[in-house]
Amino acid sequence: MTQMTLSRRNFGFLMVGAAAAAMLPARPARAASGLVAATFPGSWEDAYRRVLTPLVSAAHYDLTIAPAMAQDQLAKVQANPDNPAYDTLLMSPGQGAVAIEGGLVRKIDPTRLSNWSMLDPAFQGEYGPTVTVEVNGIAYNPDMVPRPTGYRDLFENPAYAGKVSWTGFESNTAVMAYTQLAKIYGTGPGDMDAVFRLFQAHPEHLRSVVDSTNHQMTLFQQGEIAVFMCSTNNVAHLKALGLKAEFVHPKTGSPAAPVNLYLAKGSKHVDAAYDYMNAAISKAAQDVLKLPPTEMFPTNRQVALPPGISAYVTREQIASLTYPDWTLINKHRAEWMRTFDALVARG
Template sequence: MTEFGLNRRGFGLLAAGVATAALLPARARAAGSLVAATFPGGWEDAYRRVLTPLVSAAGYDLTIAPALAQDQLAKVQASPDNPAYDTLLMSPGQGAVAIENGLIQKIDPGKLSNWAMLDPAFQGEYGPTVTVEVNGIAYNPDMVPKPAGYRDLFENPAYAGKVSWTGFGSNTAVMAYTQLAKIFGTGPDDMDAVFKLFRDHPENLKTVIDSTNHQMTLYQQGEIAVFMCSTNNVAHLKALGLAAEFAHPETGSPAAPVNIHLAKGSRNVDAAYAYMDAAISKAAQDVLKLPPSEMFPTNRDVELTPGIAAYVTREQVASLVYPDWTLINKNRAAWIRAFDTLVAGG
């Protein structure tokens, strides 16, 4: 796991934020603790280092619990009356399932002092959007040319055997597959066209692995040169000193807002609100926008870094491709079974 090292500027910004949090009114400094589910890897490290001191200054103990969104869902579904987490971190796909199953609750925006600093698009009734993950294609410019889009990865021999894919359990993967379904089929739910594409290009089946984290490792080892990812993944690779670039697919870059949700049955709601407020604060997002995490800031008082602006500007956020998660969730289980069978047979 990579260290989330704060440079001098980042440390100063965080220290200023902690000082501000220490001035919160006494009602916010009641004793308590919370368990916050966070994506493993870079997210876990960044949130532990950046948010823990801010939440502590507000009077609460924060435990960061790393878990993929699908695993978060499974744990709270297993014990809905005694949830394993006070807050969940999810993209729209899993968020929709959590809402449908009554696992999260609507929030009271009045308890978030930084709520007004979010654009309306980021003010979710089930929790604030803390960043927007922009997805596309990571590639090693020393090994392959810049891909024009998803079609290129199957039709251009320059990429043969150098592209890695993951299964339909990954949000990043399923967003890419719905785009492929539109390119090679009749629409985003035409996965038969995608499965045929893989059968016609069996070299791509040999590089299907379990997760983006695993792909990152293979990329670092030079075993793959291309994989589907978010801009954050590319920023992380660059921070490690690797040759890595991001390509926006010609059909548009899929995007996934990431929200913090309040678990139904949370044991410390006040602490959960303090954590949410810290995550959308200028103090936190001024640090989280810096390498190696480079998270797109949703607090409009936070200026974009040149690195983030090179990927996406605030004006471009609305024009990104936002998948139909209702359609995806309806078909996802069947797609997972069909693709796993295809991979096993390949």
């Protein structure tokens, strides 16, 4: 049975590659070029390696998927912008804004992307296409805790005491949740002192602070935690593993983060980078990426939303989600990071 499942899966990806090859511009045979594409670790890494590698190979390029969190991508490119560790970067608005302001990425030429016109205009960024929108909220195990209505429940309902995990301010998912908490318990999204006071008043929440969402997902699978802040596709991944996991839109709003591909300014493989971008926004790729276990929201408007995604969000709802002020976040993020880390260390 396992062998049959794997064979069907591989066949599906081969078919995607064949379909994409027909959609890509005709190119003469050439020597392979070693494109290095940064991708978030975990389910993103697995999906992009399996789905995009055959598409890029169809254009006669070699592709290396390099897993790294957005903050780590940024740090590595800042360290050597003329010879960057990655040719393309995958980032949410926070790190993307820093990369743009620092001159680390270049504006793209949309005419070099044959699939550009398939994107909704909101996803056609001058520095690169939006490949998905991550919709964030709260994941919980219904066998261990009741359904929360929002962030306030997690601190004020004893049912969640000791069962909630958080991450530091390096995580975009975490910082978006913290700006929401700052609005609930403070004067606005920048009042992070109110959030720090909240954690000081609830030290049990500090005991399950870990370094990443991937770490939280492991703890969730092991039954060591019952609640964590995440995106809809994190929940989809857990469900695909056969786990009890549900997603909640907080009543104060669901933070959302467009995820963009960027072309590193110092890239030596520009042609390959464009083919990679083109593959990532193609109907062939997004028709696969929208399915379990990833369930990434498709930015290509020719891709129909499957039930697993439309149950959480529709195309019409995308504009009404909560989009954080990343200028504000970037201005204070390093300071918030230091304060929170010290708080966790004392806790």
